Amino acid sequence: MKIGQAAQTTGLSAKSIRYYESLGLVQSERLDNGYRHYSPQCLKELQLVASARQVGFSLEECRSLLMMFNNQECRSIDVKNQVLGKVAQIDQQVQQLTSIRTTLLELAERCIGDESPQCAILQNLTAPQNPMRFTLVEGEQGTENSND
Amino acid sequence: MKIGQAAQTTGLSAKSIRYYESLGLVQSERLDNGYRHYSPQCLKELQLVASARQVGFSLEECRSLLMMFNNQECRSIDVKNQVLGKVAQIDQQVQQLTSIRTTLLELAERCIGDESPQCAILQNLTAPQNPMRFTLVEGEQGTENSND
DNA sequence: CTTGACCTTAACCTTGTGGGAAGGTTTATT
């Protein structure tokens, strides 16, 4: 199967498939004319990446899934743990978004919302003090003093 | 105030501040030696961007907020609407994440999770049929037949 | 023989930020 068909079958774009190959995720054989050729096994690998991407796995996580898929000694508990780890990660994201949402609603509540230019939201956002304390779950935003 | 101080005050990095300026978000005056100088007003603008970023606004959305902040004829209802729009956007994200989470848990449930290499998760993810139907909120993935 | 569909590589665009090079300024210490 050539790349166009593989793309259509998996729902990926041909460009993405080539990109995955350049990252060493899913190899392909080559025909005499240089075209990529995908065996049923490789197609499964592509499908794995496609499905995993849809449920939020990064390409590096897909790499891990692919290794487990291709490893005969793989334990299903490991796969399950990776999935549950992703669930935990999603929970964190949801928590963070929910916290931000609360902050935004608090901001909006303080704003009268009429024709006047006086806006409590802007006043809050431009105030150096009180910098929107919503719980930071992970230290991703925490680069506060890189130049101390 | 020079950029280092401005960075420390706002919690932004000097790099980011320069980047914002290159995008035309927050201008700066220059001292004789070429160093950037920030007036209290400009500092407020930087603070606005910093706070808005923390609650999930993109830089383009920050641009919009800055314009409202600097426009005397700005109506607070517009600011409020922008904030509420962001809330709606977050709601969508949460909904999508929740849907993915459900899918992942369903996958995990089907997996025994022991030492055996037989894994229902991998079987599900590599199956071309049944491609993880979770509701797509927006049509962002819909580039299926670019080579028809 | 040419058109059109398919394939190839390569390069640049995105978003927002970090890292670092190479060099100019200022300040503080020797």
Added chain:
DNA sequence: AATAAACCTTCCCACAAGGTTAAGGTCAAG
């Protein structure tokens, strides 16, 4: 005065995860 440290400047590269376009090779049909 000299020198080192701490600033500042611009410019380029990198990341994820591809999208888009360019320039060209291959193949089948008309």
